[in-house]
Amino acid sequence: MKTVILFIALFMTTGSIALAGNGESLLDRIMQRKIxxxxxxxxxxxxxxxxxxxxxxxxxxxxxxxxxxxxxxxxAAIEKxxxxxxxxxxxxxxxxxxxxxxxxxxxx
Numbered sequence: 001m002k003t004v005i006l007f008i009a010l011f012m013t014t015g016s017i018a019l020a021g022n023g024e025s026l027l028d029r030i031m032q033r034k035i036x037x038x039x040x041x042x043x044x045x046x047x048x049x050x051x052x053x054x055x056x057x058x059x060x061x062x063x064x065x066x067x068x069x070x071x072x073x074x075x076a077a078i079e080k081x082x083x084x085x086x087x088x089x090x091x092x093x094x095x096x097x098x099x100x101x102x103x104x105x106x107x108x
Contacts, residue, residue: 027056027087027098034085037104038077046071047105050078055097060086065097078102 053066062085069075 024093024096024098027089027093030085030087031082031100035078035081035100035102038074041071041074041077041104042106044073045106046074048074049101049103050074052078052082052100052102053097054082054100056089056093056095058094059088062087074104 048069048071050067050069050071052064055063055065057063062082064079064082067075067079067082069078
C-alpha cells in the first residue's frame with residue numbers, strides 16, 4: 001500500500017508587528033519536518049485533517065493555543081509532536097501565532 005501524506009500548511013500570523021527575515025519560514029520548515037503521519041494510525045487507515053495554532057513564547061518554546069481534529073487519536077499524536085518541536089527563533093517572532101493545517105491521507 002502506498003502512503004501519501006499531504007501536508008498543507010496555511011500560515012497566518014496574528015499580532016501587530018510585521019514579521020521580517022527568515023524566522024517564520026524557518027518555523028514553517030521545522031514544522032514540516034517534525035510533524036509526520038504516525039505509523040500506528042496510518043496502519044489503522046485513519047485519515048483526517050488536524051488544525052494547529054501555536055504561539056511562539058520564547059526560544060525553543062511553542063505553546064499550543066488550539067488544536068482540532070475529528071480524530072482524537074490523531075489529535076493527541078500531533079499534539080505530542082508539536083510539543084517536542086524545538087527552534088531557535090528571532091525575538092521578532094516571540095508572541096506571534098501561526099496556524100498550520102496537516103492533512104493525513106492514505107492513498108491505495
